[in-house]
Amino acid sequence: MDLATVVGAAMGVATIIAVMLMSGSLIMYWDLLSLIVVVGGAVFSVMMRWPIKAGGEAVKHAMTTVFNPMQDPAELIEIIIDLAGKARKESILALEKEEIENPLLAKGIRLAVDGTEPDMIDQMIADDLRIAKKRMNDGRGIFDDMAEASPAFGMIGTVIGLIVIMANLADPIKIGPGLAVALVTTLYGSLFSNMFFVPIGKKLKYRTGEFMTNGEIIKTGVLGILSGTNPNLIRERLNSHLENAPEAKSDD
Secondary structure, eight states: OOHHHHHHHHHHHHHHHHHHHHHSOGGGGOOHHHHIIIIIHHHHHHHHHSOHHHHHHHHHHHHHHHHSOOOOHHHHHHHHHHHHHHHHHSOGGGGTTOOOOSHHHHHHHHHHHTTOOHHHHHHHHHHHHHHHHHHHHHHHHHHHHHHHHHHHHHHHHHHHHHHHHHHTTTOHHHHHHHHHHHHHHHHHHHHHIIIIIHHHHHHHHHHHHHHHHHHHHHHHHHHHHHHTOOHHHHHHHHHHHTTSOHHHHSOO
16 A cells, blocks of 8 residues: 555545634535536546546556555566576576566566567567556546646636626525535635645656556566576666656656
C-alpha cells in the first residue's frame, strides 16, 4: 500500500471536516443537488471525451497506484544480479525454474531461456512497455480531465443557484436553497478536483515514470544475462537507469 497517498488523503479529508465542524455543522455543507451537478456533470463530460473501456482502466490504475506500489528499482536490480550470477555459474537454462514475481522480468527470462534472439527480446519488451505506458497515460488523462471538469461544473452550479435567487427575490423561502446550491457547488468542485482528481493524476504520472524505469532495467538486465555479461558490469549499467528522473520518462 502506498502510505503517502493513503495518509495524504486521510489527513486532507480530516482537515476539511475539522474546519467544517469548527465553523458549525457538517449538515450545512451537504447539498444533494450540488453533488449531482458537480459529480454527475464531470463524469458525463469526461465520458464524452473517452471510451468506456478507458474509464475502467483509469479506475484500475488508480487502485493499483494506491494498493500495489511499483517495485523498488534497487530491489529489482538485486534480483536481476542474482539471476545473472546463477546463469553465469551454471547456465541460462538454470533460470527456467526460478520463481520471479515481476511479470515483465519473468517474461524476459522465459524468452531468454527459450533461446529467443536478443533483438526479438528487446523489441518484445519495448512493445510491452509502450502499450502499458499508453494505458497508464490514458488513465492519467482521465483523472486530469476530471480535475478540470469538476471546478467548471461547480461554477455552473453556482450560476444555477444565482439564477434561482434572482428569480425568487420576492419569495425569501426559495432564496435559501438557491444560495446553498450557489455556494456549495463551488466548494464541491474545488474539493473533488484538488483533494482527489489532481493528486491521483499526478501520482499516476509518477508511477508511469517508475514503471518505465523498471522496464528499462529489466530489458537491460535480461539482455545482459543472455549475453553472459559479468554481473558487476550488468550492475553498473542498471544503476545508470536510476539517475533518470521518473517524471522525465512519463511525458512522452
